Amino acid sequence: MDDRLLLGIGSADSQTQHRVTQYFEELKQSAGGWQLCLNALATNSYAGNDHVRFFCFQVIEHYLKTGYANASSIEQQCIREFLKSWIQGLNGAVEEKSFILNKAAQLFVFVCLSDYPCRWPTLFHELNDTLRLGSSSVDMYLRILQAIDDEVADREINHGTPELQRNTLIKDTMRQECITTLVDAWYQILLNYETLKPALVCACLKVVGAYVSWIDIGLVANDRFVPVFLRFMTQPLLRESTCDCIHEIISKGMDPIAKTKLIESFASVLNSAGILSVELQEDDGDYLAKLARLINGMGLQLTVCWQKLVKSHGAKGAAQVTFEALESKVPFMLKFLGSEDDDVSGTISPFAHDYITLLKQLLPLDDKHRAIVQEILYVIIRKMKYDSSFNFDSGGEEEAMFQEYRKELRVIYNNLGALDSELLLRVVSEVFTQTVTRWQVAEFQDVEVAITLLYQLAEALPASNSQHFTGDLVKVSILQEMMKLLMTSGVSCYQHPSVSLQFFETVIRYEKFFSLHPQFIPDVLMAFNDSRGLWNPSAHVRSRASYLFSRFVKSVNKVHLQPYLESMLGSLQGLLVLHTPYNGIKQQLSPEDQQFLYETASILIVQSQFPPQKKQELMRKLLMPIVTKFDELLQLLMTEADEGRQMACAISLTQAMGYASRTSKGFSSQQTVKLNDCTEVYTDMLKVFLGALGVPVQRPILHQGVRQFLHRMVVCLDASILPFIPIAMENLLKYADMRQMHDFIPFINQVVQKFKADIVPFLQQVFMPIVSTIFQVLELSVDERDQVTQNDRKMLQRGYFSFISALVTNNVAQVLSNQSSQNLHQVLMTVIRGAVDIPDPVGQKTCFSILRKMVELWGDKNQFNGFEDFMYKNIVPACFLAPLKPTFDLSDGQTVIALNESAACIKGIHEKQFIQYLQTTYLMTINISPPVAREFCQALHSNNKIFQNYFKAFILQAKS
Numbered sequence: 002m003d004d005r006l007l008l009g010i011g012s013a014d015s016q017t018q019h020r021v022t023q024y025f026e027e028l029k030q031s032a033g034g035w036q037l038c039l040n041a042l043a044t045n046s047y048a049g050n051d052h053v054r055f056f057c058f059q060v061i062e063h064y065l066k067t068g069y070a071n072a073s074s075i076e077q078q079c080i081r082e083f084l085k086s087w088i089q090g091l092n093g094a095v096e097e098k099s100f101i102l103n104k105a106a107q108l109f110v111f112v113c114l115s116d117y118p119c120r121w122p123t124l125f126h127e128l129n130d131t132l133r134l135g136s137s138s139v140d141m142y143l144r145i146l147q148a149i150d151d152e153v154a155d156r157e158i159n160h161g162t163p164e165l166q167r168n169t170l171i172k173d174t175m176r177q178e179c180i181t182t183l184v185d186a187w188y189q190i191l192l193n194y195e196t197l198k199p200a201l202v203c204a205c206l207k208v209v210g211a212y213v214s215w216i217d218i219g220l221v222a223n224d225r226f227v228p229v230f231l232r233f234m235t236q237p238l239l240r241e242s243t244c245d246c247i248h249e250i251i252s253k254g255m256d257p258i259a260k261t262k263l264i265e266s267f268a269s270v271l272n273s274a275g276i277l278s279v280e281l282q283e284d285d286g287d288y289l290a291k292l293a294r295l296i297n298g299m300g301l302q303l304t305v306c307w308q309k310l311v312k313s314h315g316a317k318g319a320a321q322v323t324f325e326a327l328e329s330k331v332p333f334m335l336k337f338l339g340s341e342d343d344d345v346s347g348t349i350s351p352f353a354h355d356y357i358t359l360l361k362q363l364l365p366l367d368d369k370h371r372a373i374v375q376e377i378l379y380v381i382i383r384k385m386k387y388d389s390s391f392n393f394d395s396g397g398e399e400e401a402m403f404q405e406y407r408k409e410l411r412v413i414y415n416n417l418g419a420l421d422s423e424l425l426l427r428v429v430s431e432v433f434t435q436t437v438t439r440w441q442v443a444e445f446q447d448v449e450v451a452i453t454l455l456y457q458l459a460e461a462l463p464a465s466n467s468q469h470f471t472g473d474l475v476k477v478s479i480l481q482e483m484m485k486l487l488m489t490s491g492v493s494c495y496q497h498p499s500v501s502l503q504f505f506e507t508v509i510r511y512e513k514f515f516s517l518h519p520q521f522i523p524d525v526l527m528a529f530n531d532s533r534g535l536w537n538p539s540a541h542v543r544s545r546a547s548y549l550f551s552r553f554v555k556s557v558n559k560v561h562l563q564p565y566l567e568s569m570l571g572s573l574q575g576l577l578v579l580h581t582p583y584n585g586i587k588q589q590l591s592p593e594d595q596q597f598l599y600e601t602a603s604i605l606i607v608q609s610q611f612p613p614q615k616k617q618e619l620m621r622k623l624l625m626p627i628v629t630k631f632d633e634l635l636q637l638l639m640t641e642a643d644e645g646r647q648m649a650c651a652i653s654l655t656q657a658m659g660y661a662s663r664t665s666k667g668f669s670s671q672q673t674v675k676l677n678d679c680t681e682v683y684t685d686m687l688k689v690f691l692g693a694l695g696v697p698v699q700r701p702i703l704h705q706g707v708r709q710f711l712h713r714m715v716v717c718l719d720a721s722i723l724p725f726i727p728i729a730m731e732n733l734l735k736y737a738d739m740r741q742m743h744d745f746i747p748f749i750n751q752v753v754q755k756f757k758a759d760i761v762p763f764l765q766q767v768f769m770p771i772v773s774t775i776f777q778v779l780e781l782s783v784d785e786r787d788q789v790t791q792n793d794r795k796m797l798q799r800g801y802f803s804f805i806s807a808l809v810t811n812n813v814a815q816v817l818s819n820q821s822s823q824n825l826h827q828v829l830m831t832v833i834r835g836a837v838d839i840p841d842p843v844g845q846k847t848c849f850s851i852l853r854k855m856v857e858l859w860g861d862k863n864q865f866n867g868f869e870d871f872m873y874k875n876i877v878p879a880c881f882l883a884p885l886k887p888t889f890d891l892s893d894g895q896t897v898i899a900l901n902e903s904a905a906c907i908k909g910i911h912e913k914q915f916i917q918y919l920q921t922t923y924l925m926t927i928n929i930s931p932p933v934a935r936e937f938c939q940a941l942h943s944n945n946k947i948f949q950n951y952f953k954a955f956i957l958q959a960k961s
Contacts, residue, residue: 603667
């Protein structure tokens with residue numbers, strides 16, 4: 002081996018590392034590379050250099066995966082002898098690293114899979130013999146057994162039939178030949194290393210737990226092992242692994258009656274030893290979590306057993322025994338569920354969930370079970386409370402974990418509602434009332450959880466279309482009383498972000514309450530618009546309140562908002578300040594949050610009962626600060642030299658246009674811009690914003706903002722925007738790069754779809770300039786390795802085809818037909834090339850769709866001069882040539898859609914009386930025999946779905 006090169010392993014120099022890696026790859030591929038590495042490991046040539054040794058193991062592993070099975074018996078014996086000698090040499094003064102041991106264990110696994118039981122029937126007996134060599138050999142022995150189980154018994158690994166048969170043979174042979182010997186060895190390891198090497202005992206317990214799923218349970222669950230497990234449960238270093246081992250034992254697939262007896266036997270001895278009665282105040286949270294997992298496993302397994310026995314004929318008595326066994330675990334479940342440690346509580350929550358589900362089958366509940374359900378509910382309420390150290394402003398991992406845990410508790414809470422809605426309503430009402438009436442002296446955790454319980458009732462007791470205040474009179478009455486108390490108690494003034502947030506969330510969840518009780522709307526508006534909501538010290542509350550306020554305004558009857566409209570707009574004004582790099586103002590809200598408020602302000606104005614002139618006045622007052630600031634920023638941008646400040650300025654300008662766009666969402670088909678006399682407000686803004694298109698710096702950012710505003714104006718201004726479209730298009734196309742052209746096309750498509758015939762004269766003038774600009778951009782040379790630019794090119798090609806598609810599908814195809822014959826032919830041929838030559842199924846689908854529509858429009862004789870000839874010579878061949886291309890992958894879903902479009906195109910041609918041409922002329926040119934051609938033409942008479950399936954089979958046959 003190249004010793005000098007190997008010195009570079011671990012070097013920080015990337016080139017050296019690359020040469021070393023390449024060298025080992027060469028060793029893997031060479032015929033004798035594995036032998037070099039085997040000798041290096043056997044002679045301990047690289048003692049102390051774990052990286053080289055690890056690479057050597059990898060080379061041997063590669064050989065075992067690729068060449069060992071077909072190697073000579075001498076080479077195979079060489080590998081086996083090396084493995085045996087390696088494990089025998091482990092007990093020296095130097096302790097091997099864990100990653101070396103694990104890699105060596107993998108080699109044993111590969112040899113076992115290949116050689117056991119045929120070529121190496123004594124493998125496990127020889128492994129057992131190594132146990133006398135010392136603790137290092139024991140460690141290796143356990144690692145090998147664990148790795149073998151991972152490979153042959155892990156059900157999460159997907160194996161093919163040959164691998165499953167091989168694994169079954171290995172397990173069957175082990176059960177017959179050696180498993181009893183292995184179990185005896187495990188027992189000795191547990192005894193011999195209990196005090197000497199607890200880590201080995203833990204590893205052995207893990208092996209026992211793994212193997213017990215596929216060996217005779219009686220080998221482990223017996224009078225020999227159980228006392229040992231019981232003793233280990235009292236030893237801090239061993240009890241967690243013992244819990245896991247017992248959990249695996251009771252989880253073994255068994256007959257439900259036998260499983261119940263097994264679980265009860267373990268539960269009995271553990272309870273008698275006082276282990277299940279452990280105090281939850283114990284410092285070792287990891288152990289308590291393991292113990293909770295064990296009890297959780299008992300509960301889940303007994304639940305499954307009961308479900309099976311209940312369905313089994315003649316097993317009523319056994320089912321009752323299992324149910325009583327399950328019931329005896331409920332006190333432990335309640336204790337651990339209520340643990341102060343959320344990890345412990347969360348570990349046993351699946352048992353609580355499944356127990357509640359089981360109780361649903363026993364309705365109506367008796368007093369005993371109602372008491373249990375009530376106790377679970379009180380535990381859930383207590384555990385849902387935030388800890389005093391919870392960081393609401395910048396939560397970390399612990400906060401995220403608690404929120405996940407809280408979700409689990411909410412699931413149980415909801416299930417309790419489905420089990421006993423009357424009890425849930427009563428308890429929640431009591432807790433809510435007791436807390437909210439004394440909120441001034443209550444801890445924030447108590448107040449927050451009380452409001453959360455009310456909020457969560459909407460999910461626990463769902464109502465169709467959120468109609469929570471109709472239907473069940475008892476439920477409606479209790480909900481209304483709690484909502485009234487929420488509004489009249491003043492609890493919204495509690496100065497903690499969690500309480501403020503939950504108050505607003507609850508108001509929005511029960512928004513229909515305010516239609517029944519509009520007298521509370523002013524209180525909600527005031528809360529949103531002061532320090533409880535939009536002016537809250539917490540940025541998170543302010544952000545969420547901006548969205549929720551928008552929701553509230555949309556939901557309530559606007560008649561109730563009319564008296565407060567101008568005061569609300571006034572209070573919002575201070576929050577609608579445009580972010581600029583120059584004003585130095587600390588912003589209360591992010592630009593995204595401000596978007597909601599601009600939309601909300603617009604809704605308030607548009608939906609008000611003011612006359613149109615007053616609405617226009619209010620809308621101008623809302624938007625004029627944007628326009629004024631926009632003009633100032635535009636002038637500053639023109640003179641700014643610093644690129645960073647230029648970008649910041651451009652972003653501010655784009656945000657200004659975004660705010661103006663968002664206000665247009667306040668209008669609707671009933672309350673249009675025109676009806677509200679606001680057309681001039683927006684056209685005046687449009688004149689100002691279009692000025693940004695002439696700025697030579699930060700073009701992509703500015704053009705994006707203008708385009709977004711134009712999109713909204715096409716929707717809202719109707720024909721009033723038409724005078725502005727020519728100048729907008731001219732400036733958007735000027736100096737456009739590939740991405741800007743792609744972003745421009747959706748705008749022109751929107752204009753086509755909106756105005757159709759009204760825009761035809763203009764489109765006829767600008768069509769070829771637009772197309773020529775697209776062609777020029779697409780023809781620019783691009784580095785094939787530049788994936789970003791290549792993708793931009795593909796997206797622009799798709800955009801171009803979508804533009805042509807918009808013309809032919811919106812009754813403005815005359816824009817194409819009125820072009821000169823030379824220009825039209827050029828455009829038509831780009832569609833043909835897009836269908837055939839560009840390997841992009843999305844684009845191909847669009848192209849075939851265009852061709853199909855053209856056939857529909859112009860396919861009749863004398864309909865459009867020259868198109869019939871084009872159809873014969875180009876469209877028909879395209880429908881066959883494209884699917885026959887090697888790049889046309891019919892296993893891809895998008896490609897199949899493109900194929901269906903080409904089939905629809907052929908069907909369209911057939912319907913235009915061109916079937917004779919297909920049968921007698923074209924199909925012959927692509928070597929289709931006359932019988933198949935007749936069959937093809939007959940298939941054209943079938944419906945679309947049948948022909949699509951036929952055409953796919955036809956193409957597959959032709960390609961084969």
